[in-house]
Amino acid sequence: MKTTGDQQLVKRINRSVLLRLLRQRGSLSRAQLAGESGLTKSTVSLLVRELIDEGWLAETGLAAAQGMGRPSTPLRLDGSRRAMVGVEIGVESLRVVGVSVTGEVLCAAEAPLVDRDPAAVCRQAAALVVRTQAELVARPVTVSGVGIGVPGAFDEATGTIRFAPNLGWRDVAFLPLITRALADAGSPPVAVHVQNEADTAALSEYEFADGEATDSLIFVTCGVGVGAGIVLNDRLFTGLQGMAGEIGHSI
Structure with missing residues (x-):
């Protein structure tokens, strides 16, 4: 039953x-x-x-x-009534975008990272998110959720960033931190999803690239660090504690 x-x-x-x-x-x-x-x-x-x-x-x-x-x-x-907020936490900056459900970028903001302390990063990101949400609501559209890409191995089971060496983070309880920061900044209650930045890029390429996705995919990012996102059998493959794709630490 x-x-x-x-x-x-x-x-x-x-x-x-x-x-x-x-x-x-x-x-x-x-x-x-x-x-x-x-x-x-x-x-x-x-x-x-x-x-x-x-x-x-x-x-x-x-x-x-x-x-x-x-x-x-x-x-x-319907790209006119619902939107999402995307956040990229970089090593040196924060980027936030508001996008419609059809993928149209409606607004965007960027700011240099003022402090690498996890709680401070969450507070700064939350302030940018709330500002972006206000711009979207003024259109008006309903904000359905917030997605956050982080430069480190993210353990979905615990909401923890296991390590983000370029930020100096290890075993940071990130999901509770960002959820609390959003609430403190005045964000309305919405779903919050966190994932490694290379994984989010791989999933975006798989879902939104021209043509129908039928094959598995490895998406490699090269910036301050090197990482990869893996889509396998139509699903994002993150591995144990989010460590799949952390090729920059195995070369």
């Missing part, structure tokens, strides 16, 4: 499948989404209605009917 938690997880996965299909294909009808996803038409209709009401999707108008029946209504991602 499925628990409520199991059902909610399945629902989140199914919603993600539909959103990803529309990002890849641009525009699909409900019937096409059902065919492409393998979900039932009734499930697709229910999820699509929720996603439209929440501002993720929009109907684009009527398409020509194919065969018998009513004309289908194409759906697309």
Whole structure:
């Protein structure tokens, strides 16, 4: 017997499948989404209605009917109502962008890093995030979450940066620090996701590069340090304690 938690997880996965299909294909009808996803038409209709009401999707108008029946209504991602905030914590600077769900950059800010102490970095990043959120809300769009790329091995299971040598960090409980800093800075409660910067770059290339991603991918970054992000079998591969891809420390 499925628990409520199991059902909610399945629902989140199914919603993600539909959103990803529309990002890849641009525009699909409900019937096409059902065919492409393998979900039932009734499930697709229910999820699509929720996603439209929440501002993720929009109907684009009527398409020509194919065969018998009513004309289908194409759906697309709605880039006008929802956005996310992305943060890059660099060795020397902080960069923050506000992007729509279709990938359009709506606003951006950058500032030199004033202090490498983890708590101070989180406070400075939180201030930039709150400023960016205010710009997005003024458009107006709903901010759905904050994604943060960090220059070190991030352990998703514990929310800890195991080590970031170019910042002098080791075993920093980063997720609790940044979550608290955002709340203290006045950020509304939104989902916060943290990942190694090379991993985020690899995932972005895999998801948003031209063409449909079908192969595995290794994305190598070369800056102050050297790192790599790995996408394997359609999933980001981070390894034990986030150490996969830390090639700069194994050469």
